[in-house]
Amino acid sequence: MTPKHTNTTGPDLVRGIGIADLPDGSKLVGHCGDAQVLLMRRGPQIFAVDAHCTHYNGPLVDGLVSGDTVRCPWHHACFDLSTGEALRAPAFRPLACWSVEQRDGKIFVVGKRKRAEPTTREPSAEAMPGKIVIVGGGAAGFAAAERLRREQYAGSIVMLSDDEAPPVDRPNLSKDYLAGKAPEDWLPLRGESYYSKNQIDLRLGTQAVRIDPHTREVILAGGGSIFYDRLLLATGAEPVHLTIPGADQPHVHTLRSLADCRAIIEQAKTAERVVVLGASFIGLEVAAALRSRGMDVQVVAPHKQPLGRVMGPQMGDFIRALHEKNGVVFHMEDIASSINGNEVVLRSGKTLTTDLVVAGIGVRPRTSLAESAGLTVDRGVVVNCFLQTSAPGIFAAGDIARWPDPYSGEDIRVEHWVVAERQGQTAALNMLGQNEKFAAVPFFWSQHYDVRINYVGHAERWDKIEVEGDIAGKDCLLRFKRDGHLLAAASISRDIDNLTIEVAMEREMAAR
Known part of the structure; x- marks a missing residue:
């Protein structure tokens, strides 16, 4: 998504550095040619890998080394220092590894190592499914398909997405891309050739309308069906839409898909004023992004402070002050009652003049397929620690999944990108019979200016x-x-x- 980072920061590692310059447990960034390389010493072992995370180019020298892994400080991607393997989302691409020699009291980086195939666990023959169908083209669905192929799964993978765009980096839609700071070619999680090269049958604009767990079929809109041996439900969430008068006007938007974002950007080119309904993470990130485009931004929300229910009062006050410092005007403890052309009428009686309205008033899990199939649903699709639903052969991951969290001891459902990707990865392993419990700690990030x-x-x-x-x-x-x-x-x-x-x-x- 971001371009490869190259320069000649730090010492020339080809010429070598003194062993004393890399104390035990320390990290150091140098260069090998025009590539930046991170050296890490742990006792007699010295690791040399790319210096930047393959997700957003976070500086790994500022990250945390734990065992034989390094974790990115920005978004918590995790890599194996010995192999460079991307162990955890949000990174999927491995780090390059470099060969190291020690002689005459110095450390030398002598060249990039050939990429080794990742170690995979061989499932039993009876556990190997012939055909896996993934319903959903978001974070969890993509992560599952990618992990299946990384595990050398050779069977059929069909990914059904009712979106018209291939899987994209959705967090960017409310951040840099919406702000005009990132080109659109950063957004795809993989280019179109990736799917054909890896024999992933990605079917865009395809809606699954019913699942039959008894015949193991997914019924498609317009007729037709697809058989599965294993099925992953990764249908995600959908925005809560306004139901007030005037909500159906063309300048009123929600933000979930690339098409949504393109529509907002197109109108923002000529609009001067925007009203954001909702002080959620998505709403406030939209506010920050559109302020960076020079628009006048007003935020309307029913609570006393933005994000107070998630971040607490202290952080809520800070976030409000941060946005106000950047020119955002808040109307808290209020809601919109109608939209009349360029006027948003609030319950308090205030009228706000605007050219554009973006509603970020929440999302709801898309559980209708699971419900109609008779799966257990309770504020989300109920899964066990292996992300299996109540029906044999059917798994669920991402925004729809409610799973037993081993840390809190409670059943939880989390609507965060990294969680969805990591659940997709775990579901992939378990569809191959590897019985791995989902025990990743939830993580998310939010950007405001x-x-x-x-x-x-x-x-x-x-x-x-x-x-x-x-x-x-x-x-x-x-x-x-x-x-x-x-x-x-x-x-x-x-x-x-x-x-x-x-x-x-x-x-x-x-x-x-």
Whole structure:
């Protein structure tokens, strides 16, 4: 998505550095030709890999080394230092690895190693499905298909998507792409040739209308059906649409798909004013993106403060102040009652003049296929720790899945991109009979102007927020606790702390 980072920062590793310049446990960035290389020493072992994450080019030297892995400070992708393998989304592409020699008290990088095939676990013959169907072309669906092929699965993969665009990097739709700071060719998770090259039958504009678990068929709109041995439901969520008078006008939008984003951008080229309905993450990211285009932005939301229910009052106040500093006007504890042409009428009686309206008032899981198939549904599609639904051979992942979280001990459903990708990866392994429990700690990030907020864990309720550092100074860590137990943490400019908490949560789950 971002161009490969190359320059000659740091020492020339071909000429070598002194062993004393790389103390045990330390990291160092140098260059080999025009490629930046990260060196990491752990005892007698010295690893050399690409210096930047393959997701958004995050600087791995600022990341966390845990065992034989390195984690990206920006969005928590994880890589194997020995092989470069991308172990966890949001990165899928591996890091290049470099050969290292030690002689005469110096460390030399002597060339890039040939890419080795990733180690895969061989499923039993009876567990190997002949045909896997994935319903959904979003984060979970793509991650599952990619992982199946990475695991050397040789059977048929059919991916059904009712979208007209191939899987894209959806977080960018409300961030850099909407702001006009990223070209559209950054958005596809893979180019069109990837699917044909890897024999993934991606069917765009194709709607699944029913599932028959008894005959193992997916029934398509317009007739026709597809047989499956294993089925992954990754239908995601859909925006909650306005039902007020005037909500059907052409300048009123929601934002979920690439087509939605293109439509907003097209109108933003001539619009001067926008009203954003909802102070959710998506709503506020839209507000920040459109402010960067020079538009006048007003936000209307029913709560006392933006994001207070998710981030707490301290962070909520900071986020509001940040947006106000950048020129956004808030109308909190209010809602729109009607849209009359260029006027948005609020319940309070205020009238806001606008050229464009974007509604970010929430999403709902798309569970209708699961419900009609008789699967257990309870505020989402209920799955077990292996992401299996109540029907044999059917799995669910992403925004629709409600799973038993081993950290909190509760059944949860999370609407976050990285969670969906990681669940897709785990579902892929389990469709191949590998019986891997989903135990990834939830993670998401949100971008507001120059401020990135990282959030790890999941806290629907808490009784205490411990604040470390200075929120207004954009250098802080917030711990969300209930009954003394840490549930989640949010941070600004404290990436290592955030990653360290993620690792600690993983270890706590593994020890149970």
